[in-house]
């Protein structure tokens with residue numbers, strides 16, 4: 001509790017004196033001692049390690065896609081781990097399996113808008129969820145002969161999608177990257193053309209992946225058009241909503257993410273837009289029998305564990321066998337705070353992103369090329385003209401600006417490359433980030449950014 005209360009005052013990053021950090025890391029590489037040590041002393045040492053880290057839980061952390069981590073979820077985790085019930089099958093702990101199933105049905109049906117009967121699997125993160133989605137799509141559409149199986153992803157899609165396809169045995173040449181238009185959204189007409197050409201050339205298109213909020217800019221692909229294309233071409237339609245998914249709890253988010261309801265499967269990351277601590281992702285699917293078909297497997301030593309209560313056996317729906325009761329860390333926060341608390345917090349983040357966009361757009365030294373679909377705002381130093389030399393000078397100035405902003409211990413943002421240009425991004429998704437801290441960030445940016453375009 002003391003730690004949580006101190007979060008607004010804690011610096012967003014540890015001392016840049018990397019020698020101290022390096023030495024501390026060295027001491028933690030030591031093997032365990034033969035004789036046990038005092039717990040209090042060990043906890044004190046751990047506090048040092050906690051301080052030697054990016055402050056990923058505090059209000060000033062607006063880099064990458066952070067996750068603040070709800071304390072109620074940590075409590076749930078302590079409870080689940082201390083009682084240590086088995087979560088791989090329903091029989092060993094049916095009521096707890098039902099609890100986990102309740103949050104999955106809520107995510108599939110209430111959040112994503114998939115039909116009755118849809119549900120899914122809690123994973124350790126979005127990457128694992130997408131991995132199981134690709135395996136399920138492959139099994140469902142191609143069976144065992146998948147050497148010519150071909151996947152379509154947008155050029156701004158998260159790299160975990162391409163990684164999942166490779167892990168699922170899809171050859172790199174059959175992972176097709178569909179270009180985006182200037183608005184950074186996947187070009188559906190180009191995708192359709194690529195699919196037709198690939199089919200004519202003997203490839204077997206089977207999976208189309210749309211982004212419900214890209215990591216760079218939070219841009220949402222034209223999901224309804226992609227769903228139609230997938231249906232026409234008989235492809236599995238997967239939506240990567242790892243960042244954006246839970247914005248569907250808000251009215252604006254539901255509008256932006258329309259089309260998600262048409263997906264065959266959706267990746268969600270409660271450890272991002274549901275404010276949970278790191279380590280919880282989710283895959284929800286329209287038809288859970290397809291998850292079973294792709295992941296089922298058992299051994300005779302498990303024959304006493306079969307259940308008939310209509311509850312799911314999660315070990316038959318994903319790669320893992322032994323697992324904790326993963327649902328409690330989602331269930332307890334939802335029941336303690338109520339869904340409306342999450343809806344309001346996410347609405348606030350959308351408002352804050354608008355605030356950032358409006359104020360940065362008013363600074364002549366910056367360009368803010370895209371209005372935020374969700375809670376990420378991208379910006380960069382404005383070049384003097386459209387020439388290559390000016391772009392290079394602006395890129396350099398953008399990098400300098402990032403250094404100056406992040407030198408301030410109250411905030412931390414991150415950078416990326418969009419359209420070949422150095423681009424900074426503010427991502428507001430920590431429940432502890434409010435207007436006061438966002439205004440501090442805006443003041444810091446204004447103080448350091450060039451007054452006019454770079455000359």
Ligand SMILES: *Cc1c(COP(=O)(O)O)cnc(C)c1O
Pocket residue numbers: 065124125126127128158160211213214215240241242243269281
């Ligand atoms: C974070 C993210 C992922 C990967 O999820 P992990 O939980 O980090 O494995 C996938 N897609 C998008 C859009 C993301 O933002």
